[in-house]
Amino acid sequence: MNADVLSAAYEAFAAVVRPLGDEESWRPTGCTGWAVCDLVFHCAGGRPAGPGRRIPSARRTAGAGTG
Known part of the structure; x- marks a missing residue:
């Protein structure tokens, strides 16, 4: 995949999730145990997949927006 195509894909993805x-x-998603932000971080390559790696949700239980 060339860099221009990948860049365009990330820009399109960002345009969809930026206003959230x-x-x-x-909000929950169709993926059990995953919130929208979990999927956004995962799809953007921000963290490894797997229910044991729920970094955003761990933050939420400590208080959203505090970390």
């Missing part, structure tokens, strides 16, 4: 607020970001 905190409430929308924490």
